Amino acid sequence: MAFHDIDFPLALSRRISGGPVRRTEIVSLVSGHEERNQLWANSRRRYNAGTGLRSLDDLHALIAFFEARRGRFHGFRFRDPADHRSAAPSAKIVATDQALGSGDSAQVQFPLIKTYGDAADSYARRIVKPVAASVLVALDGAVQSSGFTLDAGTGIVTFDAAPASGVAVSAGFVFDTPVRFDTDELQIDHDAFTAGAVPDVPMVELRLKEA
Numbered sequence: 729m730a731f732h733d734i735d736f737p738l739a740l741s742r743r744i745s746g747g748p749v750r751r752t753e754i755v756s757l758v759s760g761h762e763e764r765n766q767l768w769a770n771s772r773r774r775y776n777a778g779t780g781l782r783s784l785d786d787l788h789a790l791i792a793f794f795e796a797r798r799g800r801f802h803g804f805r806f807r808d809p810a811d812h813r814s815a816a817p818s819a820k821i822v823a824t825d826q827a828l829g830s831g832d833s834a835q836v837q838f839p840l841i842k843t844y845g846d847a848a849d850s851y852a853r854r855i856v857k858p859v860a861a862s863v864l865v866a867l868d869g870a871v872q873s874s875g876f877t878l879d880a881g882t883g884i885v886t887f888d889a890a891p892a893s894g895v896a897v898s899a900g901f902v903f904d905t906p907v908r909f910d911t912d913e914l915q916i917d918h919d920a921f922t923a924g925a926v927p928d929v930p931m932v933e934l935r936l937k938e939a
Contacts, residue, residue, distance in 0.1 A: 731906065746931070776930055800909050823871045826900065827897070837887075914929065
């Protein structure tokens with residue numbers, strides 16, 4: 729198996745359904761209270777590509793992409809229409825969108841992160857498949873045009889020289905979600921499709937090894 733650094737067809741992804749999934753175990757006590765246990769530290773996204781199909785040309789594009797990935801065997805990039813930017817959908821991406829950490833005069837590598845929620849109980853998501861041309865980096869709010877490199881395969885920013893102690897490191901970016909198909913079989917009823925029914929084409933987020 730491998731990860732193919734290729735995007736799921738963007739024309740199909742704009743109408744796909746799905747989003748983050750969490751796993752919580754809930755035990756109801758005899759008192760009527762609950763005990764809840766978070767089984768997953770991180771969410772995992774699931775999507776259905778079938779809802780993005782509108783024409784026979786769309787079906788043709790999906791089949792070609794599915795066959796090239798060998799079904800569930802190879803992973804690929806997916807642009808989540810609801811969550812693929814460091815900023816809100818209506819906002820301009822800027823280099824101060826997401827805090828990556830603070831300098832300590834020693835650390836040179838800073839993984840891209842997107843933080844969800846408020847400061848009191850936020851969730852930090854590692855971004856491992858950024859769109860390289862979109863990434864903006866800032867030190868103490870000053871945009872950097874050089875002095876760093878980006879690994880677009882892992883989402884790690886590496887500075888030529890470690891940022892000084894206390895310097896705020898931040899970034900803005902567009903990113904993809906690494907996924908694979910969650911089926912080895914496409915069942916397409918052409919009569920049903922032309923009548924408005926959509927096939928089931930599940931995709932699931934991949935847990936890639938973080939560098």
